[in-house]
Amino acid sequence: MWTAFTSDQVRQAEHALMALVPDGELMQRAAAGLAAVCARLLPGVYGSRVVLLVGGGDNGGDTLYAGARLAARGARVEAVLAGSRTHEGGLEALKRAGGRVIEAGEVGAPDLILDGLLGIGGKGGLREPYATLARIAAESGALVVAVDVPSGVDSSTGEVAGEAVKAQVTVTFGARKAGLLVDPGAERAGIVELVDIGLTAHLPEPEITALTAADVAGLLPVPGIESDKYRRGVVGVLAGSDRFAGAAVLAVGGAVRAGAGMVRFAGPEDAVHQVRARWPEAVTTLLKEDPVEEVGRVQAWVLGPGMGTDERARRIAAEVLGTDLPVIVDADALTIVSKNPKLLHRQAPTLITPHAGELGRLLGVDPKDIEARRIEHVRRAVEELQVTVLLKGSTTVVAEQGRPVRVNTTGTSWLATAGTGDVLSGISGTLLAAGLAPYDAGSVAAFLHGLAARKAAEGAPIAALDVAVSLPDVIRHLRTAANMDA
Numbered sequence: 132m133w134t135a136f137t138s139d140q141v142r143q144a145e146h147a148l149m150a151l152v153p154d155g156e157l158m159q160r161a162a163a164g165l166a167a168v169c170a171r172l173l174p175g176v177y178g179s180r181v182v183l184l185v186g187g188g189d190n191g192g193d194t195l196y197a198g199a200r201l202a203a204r205g206a207r208v209e210a211v212l213a214g215s216r217t218h219e220g221g222l223e224a225l226k227r228a229g230g231r232v233i234e235a236g237e238v239g240a241p242d243l244i245l246d247g248l249l250g251i252g253g254k255g256g257l258r259e260p261y262a263t264l265a266r267i268a269a270e271s272g273a274l275v276v277a278v279d280v281p282s283g284v285d286s287s288t289g290e291v292a293g294e295a296v297k298a299q300v301t302v303t304f305g306a307r308k309a310g311l312l313v314d315p316g317a318e319r320a321g322i323v324e325l326v327d328i329g330l331t332a333h334l335p336e337p338e339i340t341a342l343t344a345a346d347v348a349g350l351l352p353v354p355g356i357e358s359d360k361y362r363r364g365v366v367g368v369l370a371g372s373d374r375f376a377g378a379a380v381l382a383v384g385g386a387v388r389a390g391a392g393m394v395r396f397a398g399p400e401d402a403v404h405q406v407r408a409r410w411p412e413a414v415t416t417l418l419k420e421d422p423v424e425e426v427g428r429v430q431a432w433v434l435g436p437g438m439g440t441d442e443r444a445r446r447i448a449a450e451v452l453g454t455d456l457p458v459i460v461d462a463d464a465l466t467i468v469s470k471n472p473k474l475l476h477r478q479a480p481t482l483i484t485p486h487a488g489e490l491g492r493l494l495g496v497d498p499k500d501i502e503a504r505r506i507e508h509v510r511r512a513v514e515e516l517q518v519t520v521l522l523k524g525s526t527t528v529v530a531e532q533g534r535p536v537r538v539n540t541t542g543t544s545w546l547a548t549a550g551t552g553d554v555l556s557g558i559s560g561t562l563l564a565a566g567l568a569p570y571d572a573g574s575v576a577a578f579l580h581g582l583a584a585r586k587a588a589e590g591a592p593i594a595a596l597d598v599a600v601s602l603p604d605v606i607r608h609l610r611t612a613a614n615m616d617a
């Protein structure tokens with residue numbers, strides 16, 4: 132499990148650790164780790180040209196000391212001093228090792244730029260001259276490595292208020308900062324390398340966690356010798372309308388390919404026909420005026436993809452949410468509950484899976500604000516709605532009362548295509564029916580969904596059904612990598 136922390140949490144841990152180690156020791160550990168990563172990234176240290184963008188705080192200090200280490204190994208290291216002050220010891224060390232100070236106009240096209248403008252002390256949009264230097268770095272064509280945090284990214288939330296450095300690699304010290312895992316910050320951070328400076332024992336409970344492949348392999352339900360289709364979990368899918376029959380095919384596909392014991396599908400005529408044609412293994416029911424219980428016994432429901440918001444859909448939603456079974460509330464069902472939030476007042480496990488627009492309607496908030504500050508809004512949704520919330524988007528996050536927010540790290544921009552959300556709700560439904568709690572079901576589903584999309588895409592466009600079809604390959608690969616028996 133990955134853990135990530137706010138800047139306040141990191142500072143508190145650093146204070147505790149600093150009391151136990153000599154002055155300046157932590158900065159030396161950080162600089163040594165940073166220089167080692169840079170040395171790995173450069174084709175060769177000797178003779179390479181490295182430019183340091185140095186801010187006025189300790190982030191600049193780390194950068195100067197790392198630059199000194201690279202200069203000592205034969206790199207040509209030059210520093211642009213951008214702060215109103217400069218870390219004296221760091222500058223002295225750089226000069227002693229042969230480094231020199233240059234002006235912003237002399238940056239040119241070095242092999243490597245180290246962004247040491249701002250670390251966890253950064254607040255709000257970059258001020259000048261930092262903003263100009265962020266642009267110079269972007270235009271230089273150099274490999275950009277961010278020191279601790281890309282400057283301009285809020286290290287606690289991932290918010291970017293204006294200009295920010297875009298790094299290929301971020302070398303972060305002591306603990307992952309939450310803002311490195313959540314967009315828009317995650318996208319600026321690139322690959323995150325964690326350097327151990329001895330902080331771990333002093334860290335509090337994390338605000339943010341992220342599942343790793345091994346975690347997911349461990350959480351995935353696997354049939355045992357005694358399993359039959361009922362024990363593996365029967366998932367009921369209520370989706371599709373005459374207008375949107377495809378959503379039903381996609382949600383059922385996600386459920387089937389994620390490993391349901393059985394999928395029961397109920398919907399209008401066209402949706403039933405299409406589901407039967409694509410997924411003959413699903414048991415279908417033509418749902419007219421009959422109560423939902425006519426569909427048969429299920430362990431969890433997926434409610435909403437493409438089902439419409441008419442009177443018929445509202446009746447079905449009210450009936451399903453009135454049961455004591457676990458429910459995934461997605462798409463049109465979210466529109467229905469946003470008009471009647473009381474429908475979510477239930478005791479049984481409930482996972483809602485909105486995107487920013489749908490959550491905006493539920494909370495009465497502008498979706499742009501939700502996208503800019505995902506963690507804050509997903510927490511607020513949990514508080515107000517008292518259910519487990521999976522907020523979809525460039526970084527999918529899952530939140531539940533009293534737990535850290537789980538951030539998904541497998542997303543890909545190829546997923547931004549119609550119908551992928553329907554597949555996700557099918558996967559989540561299967562996991563819920565297999566007995567996973569909504570928090571695990573949602574976060575495991577998001578992880579698998581992202582990996583399946585990457586596998587299907589391999590750098591090219593995909594259709595939503597490709598994501599469902601790729602799921603078994605992804606699950607097989609995860610289990611093999613975790614050394615699990617067939």
Ligand SMILES: NC(=O)C1=CN([C@@H]2O[C@H](COP(=O)(O)OP(=O)(O)OC[C@H]3O[C@@H](n4cnc5c(N)ncnc54)[C@H](OP(=O)(O)O)[C@@H]3O)[C@@H](O)[C@H]2O)[C@@H](O)CC1
Nearest residue numbers: 145157158188189190249250251252253254256257258279
């Ligand atoms: N503590 C430790 O044990 C260790 C810490 N380590 C390192 O220290 C880093 C934290 O250092 P830090 O606290 O000095 O803050 P840092 O981020 O360098 O800069 C703050 C300065 O920036 C300014 N500023 C703020 N916002 C701005 C903006 N938008 N645009 C422009 N300027 C802005 C602000 O100025 P002010 O607003 O106060 O005028 C303030 O002076 C941490 O990330 C890690 O790299 C490691 O060595 C390991 C051990």
Ligand SMILES: [K+]
Nearest residue numbers: 246249278280
């Ligand atoms: K930085």
